[in-house]
Amino acid sequence: MGESPRSGSGSRQLLLRIRRGLFASPLDTVITVVLAVLCGGGLWSFFHWVVLQADWAVVVENVRLYLHGRFPVEQVGRSWSWLGLLGALFLVTLMPARMLPRPVLRLLPLLWILILPIGLLLLAGGLGLEPVKSRFWGGLQLSLLLTLGTVLMALPLGILLALARRSSLPLLRWLTTGYIELTRGMPLIAVLFFGQLMIPLFLPEGWTFNRVLRAVLSLGFFVGAYMAEDVRGGLQAIPRTQLEAARSLGLSPLLTIALVELPQALRTALPSLANQCVASLQSTSLLAYLGLIELLGISRSILGNPDYLGRHLEVYIWLALLYWAVCILMTSLARRLERGLNVTGHH
Template sequence: MAKSQNSQIVQWLRRNLFNSWYNTILTIICLWILLLAIKGILTWIFAQAQWTVIKANLHLFLVGRFPQQLYWRLWLALAIILSLTGCYWGILTKRLPNIINRWQPLAWALSFPIILWLIGGGFGLEPVETNLWNGLLLTLVMALTSIILSFPLGVLLALGRQSSLFVVRWMSILYIEIIRGLPLIGILFLAQVMLPLFLPDEIRLDRVLRGIAGLTLFSAAYLAENVRGGLQAVPRGQLEAARALGFNTLFIILFIVLPQALRAVIPALVGQFIGLFKDTSLLAIVGLLELTGISRSILAQPQFINRYAEVYLFIGLIYWLFCYSMSLASQRLEKQLKLGIR
């Protein structure tokens, strides 16, 4: 078996990399450049980089100025997330019975307000002001909240754009096209400055809620177009057959159209969620100290000035880990749905 695999590798190398004299020279040059680059990177990582900036400020990167005596609440929230994630992964890998899958959406829905309660306090817990939510904690809260809020809004906009009602259809089209024609940073500034002007005087939204509103409104427009593509992929014959069987419009949309449409656009939806997670870095421009914003604060410390490479490499690694995890979960979900596993 090993000899067969080795021979296949050798044949592949000869066929793709060493099949002519100029390909051989080009392959050798590229390997030499790659080795030099790897050597330089490893030398910088292990001999030149000063990683004390990460070690000394790790708590700021992760939770910012969240009160240290209340860290137990963050650990409890993390335990809830890891438990649900483990159950979800076990279902995807067929290591847990599928009956658990029926309760998975309800468990996630109930866990979200519990986690926000643990982080923000109230109802018997000591409140923690949102200006103390910094670093990765704020990035995750804003990204997850925006994803959860923008998804149903995007679905409603997509359905509204397909509606036969003139007012609903054109209001949806107008919203989608206006938002898609504006840059996200402009919408974030509008949410911070203009949103309070449209609210009653007794209602005061803090900057975190205004940032979530900007991200949600922006993401919903793009999600609507992704969902609309899935809706158009559903064969018209299924709708006609459902109507012939006596189903009303609401049942047709909820149980026939939407499941197929969302299944068809899972890669696009996850790509939008990944983009939204990375777009939270723009919140640093409007004064919110999420992961990128807290990094700028750390770099302003006199003892860590000019340590840009170490800091941005570290936060880049964090972004990559979360984005790759979302992509991996999406691939598993696509495989599960393709195989018809419920």
């Protein structure tokens, strides 16, 4: 069968585009060839090492530690249950809206809010489940738990801070601005150390927070300051004519914020907010230096085993792939939400 005229024309256009982009001049040709040789050689060496030289036993033999940390073996089904629920929620959310019943679509936001307390109930114990102390939590389960807790705390806090920074009350505006600028000017590792050491000093006598909750509070207050600036940027993008129209319709300031300003501001700020969520996951790796055994902490403990000495490259490549996979899921979720909001906005 002969090639259709349309496909032949498309092939010629593709070849012409490649020639213009990569071989437009002798210098472009030399640069393209040199880069192709360097990249090809690097990829060949890397895959040769991955297939023939790397010892992946350090990963295969410790998959349970990477997923569940030191969670008791007899209770590990609870950790699997929560990770399975979270994975199913990701998949359902990423499915096209036309494939989901309307009640499920309406329940999705509530399910994302409830997944954190469900995880705490399954991991910590309660309602007949045997208690498991937080020092046994670890690996992927702990990293995801910290990220969810941080986001669910930081987003409402960021919205309130953004609104307070635009307040007509000078004292509230100054205090909010000072908090945001002070927090954004501090390194995260210092905030985490302060949270672990200072939060107990502000609690009433006899009260205590475990290290996981202190980490969530520290990350939440830190990320909330950045989210506040993202939301404030979205608020500033709203034309003043819309606010004047809302005022002319008799909407109160509170209704104007809830029905006119915030929906549009959050839609505009969504890409930046998604970046903060991904950064929150990556920031959990710093907690390894505070004794929490999340993904990086697990890797450090594995590399301390004499049986795996010298296997740093395998461990950190596997760790990078894990972080990359979760980050890809989070960004896909953000793009799915952005498309849904855009469709809603057009209607």
